[in-house]
Amino acid sequence: MDRARQVTDALADYVEDARLQAGDRLPAERELMADLRVGRSTIREAIRHFQALGVIETRKGSGTYLLKPISKATIHMPLSLHATDLRNALLQTLEVRRGIECEAGMVAAKKRTQQDIIAIEEKLNEMERVHLEKGTSGPEDLAFHLAIYDASHNPLFRQLLEQMRETFWQFWQHPFERQDFARRSFPFHRTLFNAIAARDPEAAREETLKILAVVEEDIKDMSQ
Amino acid sequence: MDRARQVTDALADYVEDARLQAGDRLPAERELMADLRVGRSTIREAIRHFQALGVIETRKGSGTYLLKPISKATIHMPLSLHATDLRNALLQTLEVRRGIECEAGMVAAKKRTQQDIIAIEEKLNEMERVHLEKGTSGPEDLAFHLAIYDASHNPLFRQLLEQMRETFWQFWQHPFERQDFARRSFPFHRTLFNAIAARDPEAAREETLKILAVVEEDIKDMSQ
């Protein structure tokens, strides 16, 4: 992701963390430069971004001021599972994940850049390498899917998945631990990658569904 | 007047004079630098200005491209500036909603009971009745969709939608306020209901996509 985007995010984070109100002054450009470890021009372009949106105002010789609080819209999900057992809970989260992940895959197939492709393929190779070495590759599998989420260029997808994963952490871990999960799902990971590389949204959806079908099998085969 | 303001005006003038259409490429930063007799950083900050407004797009290694014609009105009116940010936020939330809502519709088509059908049809009729009476039917439209979510018998879907709706409240309201939204989307609401009643997941997905396509149109047609 571009450094400029990181800086706008960091700026929004700072405003939020520092509880800045409308009218408050932001740190000087040279301070932000040192804090965020970026050049001054990058800082200034981020400031121009918010200035164009009417969120901040610059006064020469004085400083940069907040006109209204910057809201970095993040989703907080106090979700609660009403399922009676782990198996049903997993199946419910899987349904949601299927909706999000298919759509993220389709959007990624449409909007992915060459750089995204490189990043995804890297994770894919890493995943296969670790699996050959250790037998399991849960974290690497997750990294692969997160790379696809990033390729959609819609941060909401990833925020949602990570939030769900965090909430249902112990549930998500389970399926990936199964020995043969990787073996059965790996071919689809490769074809999913190819679909995204080929900018074929429908194919991306099909392959995502196949991967999640393997996950669903494992969940349904779980000991009661 | 700041030089930066002169540059944004000059850029807008250039786009207008050159009759640039959406998708056209702007001159390179170094060319603009020479044409307008200003430094490159000034050019870049002007570009960031329009980029934040969603008017232009920069592609590293390729160039700067026009996404939609620059109108001077949008440049000097801080009120409309917020709308472009809003537009992008809406499109991003719509992508997530599409993933969730399609899946919820498909699951609902599989798992719905006869009582669910009755509840959904009730909301559908209520929606059409209120629309005939008041012209708009935002809350009733929402109630219809929530009934479908409930028919999926997976509380996570509804929790997710409501959480998103709460977080992006001001965004969600907008599209539903448009006068002809209801008229254009109502036929698909009826066909969506029929698909769920017929236990046809793929059809449910298709009809959901049609409804959300109407929403997407409205968002994209929003004032800059």
Add this chain to the structure above:
DNA sequence: AATGCTAAGATGTCAGACCAATTCAACGGT
């Protein structure tokens, strides 16, 4: 014809310098 490589051109970023406006504390006169 298809493929791979190279070089040119574009944006992204950083560093340093100077200009212009503002701020504020130190100073001096009343």
Add this chain to the structure above:
DNA sequence: ACCGTTGAATTGGTCTGACATCTTAGCATT
């Protein structure tokens, strides 16, 4: 003690040059 002045320090505004990284068109090879 009060108040206006002054000047140094701070801050945003701009310019320049350099290098990195990505894209793309054109060339060369197969």
